[in-house]
Amino acid sequence: MDPDLVLLLNGIVSGLLLGGLYAAAASGLAVAFGMLDIVNIAHPALMVTGAFTVVALGTWLGLDPLLVAVLQAPLYYLLGVGIYSAYHHFFEKRGEEALQGLAFFFGVMFIIEVGLVMVFGPEQRFLDPSYAYTTWRLGEIDLPLRMLVPGLFAMGCIGLLFLYLHRSFTGLAIAAVAQDAEALRLMAVNPVKIKRLAFGISIALASMAGGALVVVQPVEPSSGQVFIGRVFAICIMGGMASLPGCIMAALLFGVVENVTATFFGPSWSPAVAFGWLLLVLAFRPQGLFGKAA
C-alpha cells in the first residue's frame, strides 16, 4: 500500500482511539455543563483524581485499572453529590451561579491539584494493565490495546448512561431541569434532587474516565489541564446536551488532532482542532449534532 495512505489510515484510526478517551472525559461534562448548565471546570481535575485513586487502589488490590474505576465510581457519585450540595447552597440558591459559581469550580480545581501533589507527590504515576503492550494488527493498521480497551470501555459507560437517560423518568427530568426548574416542580419533581443526582453521575463518569486515562498514559496532578479546553470544546461541538453528539464530536476532534499531528507535526494539532471549533461556532452555533429549538 502507498505509505502515505497507510500513514493517513493509521492517523485516522489512532485519532478515533484518542477520541474514545476524549469521549470518556467529555461525557460527564455533557451532563453537568450540557444538561444542568453547571460550568464545572474542575471536571478534568476530578478525572485525574479518579486516575490517582485507581492507581493507588489498583496497585494495592492488584486489580485491573478499569475494574477499579467501576468499583470506586459510587464513591465519586457521593463526592459529586457533596460538591453540588455546596454549590447549590452557596451560589445557585442565591442566583449567583454565573460568576461566583465559576470561581467556585476554579477554586475546587486548584484545591484538587494541590491536594493531589500533597497526597501523592508531584511525580508521574502509572498502573499498566496486563494488555498494555499488546497491539492488534489489521493489515497495515495498528490497534494498540492500551488505546482500544479504554475507548471501548468509555463507549460502554456512555451507552449505559444514554439508555438510563432515555428510558427513565429521572433521565427525562434531568434533560428538562435546566430548561425550566420551576415548571418541573409543577410535575411533582424536586429540581434540586434531580440536579444533585445528575451531578453525582457526572462526577462518577469523571472518575471512570480517570480509569481510562491511566490505561492510556501515566498521570500527574496537573494532567487535567490539557483536557480543560478540549472537553468543553467537544461538549459545545456535540450540541451540549446530546451524548451521541458528544461521542461524535470527541471522535472527530481526536481524528483532526491526530491527522494534523501526523502530517504537519504535533504543534499544529491544537491550533487546527480549536480553529475548527471556531468554525463550528460561526456556522452551526447549536453544535454539529445539536438540534435548534
Added chain:
Amino acid sequence: MASSSSLEITGIDAGYGAVRVLEGVSMSVPAGQTVVLLGTNGNGKTTLMRSIMGQVRPSAGTIVAVLDGKPVNLVGLAPEQVVEHGIVLVPEGRRLFPRLTVEQNLRLGAFRDVARARLPENLALCYEMFPRLKERRTQLVGSMSGGEQQMVALGRAVMSAPRILLVDEPSVGLAPILVSRTMEMIAEMKARLGLTVLMAEQNFHQAVRIADRGYVIVHGHMVFEGGSAAALQDNELVRKVYLGL
C-alpha cells in the same frame, strides 16, 4: 365520573417581599364545578394560583383541599407536594420544555407515582383528545405554534392524573378562535376526567361560557362572587369593568 374534590380558600394574604398582592381573599371551588376567577392584569389572579400551588406562601389564611372526603391543608406545602395530592396547574405562559419533544413533555407530566401507573391510558386519552399531538409527537415543543403548545400544556396536565385542575390565563397569546377552542378543550377535559376546575382568565366572554360559578378580583380583593354565569353577566360591576356598558 364526577369529582369529589373541592377547594376552600379562606382569608389569605399573600405577596412578594414587602409588596402585598392579595388581601383577605376567600373563594370556594365546589366539587365537580368549573369556577372562573376573573380580573384584568395585575389584580392578583396568578398570585392566587401560585399560593394554592405552594409557589407563594400566604402570610395569613387557609387553603384547604378536600380530596375524597379528606381535608388537606395546603399552606406550607412545597409545589411538588401539592401536585402529589392531585392538584395540577397549567401555568401562565404554559411553561413547557422547549428542547424536549411533545411526547417527552407529556411523559414528564406523569412523573408522580399515581400518574405513572396510569401513563399508557392517559397518553392514549391525550392523543385521542388532541390528535394533532399524536402526529407531532417527535417534534420539539419549542418549534410549535402557540395553539399547539397550548394543547401540549393541557395534555401534560391530563398526564398528571389531576383531581383538581388549575388553569392560569389559557387565552394569553392565542388568536380568538384558538381561545374558544381552548375553553372547549378544558370543558372536555373536565367531563372526561371528572375534574374540579379553577380557571383564572381575563377574557370574560370566553370564560363564562364554561363557568358554573365566577369570582371577580380587583386590586387583590374579591369584589364579586356570582353563583352562576347568568349572575355574572347581569352584574353591574362586571358590566362596567369588562363590557364597558
